[in-house]
Amino acid sequence: MSSPPVDEIEVTESDHSVTASDIRDAVDAAIEISDHLHGVVHIAHIREHLPPWATGPQIGARINGHVRRGALEWTGRYAANGNTKTRNSSRPAKVYHLIKPLTDGATK
Numbered sequence: 001m002s003s004p005p006v007d008e009i010e011v012t013e014s015d016h017s018v019t020a021s022d023i024r025d026a027v028d029a030a031i032e033i034s035d036h037l038h039g040v041v042h043i044a045h046i047r048e049h050l051p052p053w054a055t056g057p058q059i060g061a062r063i064n065g066h067v068r069r070g071a072l073e074w075t076g077r078y079a080a081n082g083n084t085k086t087r088n089s090s091r092p093a094k095v096y097h098l099i100k101p102l103t104d105g106a107t108k
Contacts, residue, residue, distance in 0.1 A: 023056065026050055027063065030048075031063070031098065034049065042093060043081060043083075044079065070100060071100050072098060073097050075097055077095040
């Protein structure tokens with residue numbers, strides 16, 4: 001008895017794995033929402049707009065990448081991190097202004 005043929009479209013459609021690219025896109029969208037709603041970008045605001053599957057070190061790395069590319073500029077202020085799932089909720093985290101469009105890569 002042979003197995004039924006594997007339908008690549010069905011397999012792909014049912015794959016719910018999250019990629020780093022998905023997380024980067026979610027962080028970028030959350031940064032833009034935070035800027036639009038609050039006039040500043042802060043991790044507590046970003047976190048409010050991330051889907052539950054967007055977790056891990058890609059979030060902080062993405063924010064820092066935008067800082068390095070000059071899209072996010074530190075305001076000189078800090079606010080509580082707000083992450084109630086860790087012990088970091090009251091730890092200070094930088095507040096940024098979005099000063100130019102978000103991009104990928106090492107361009108400035």
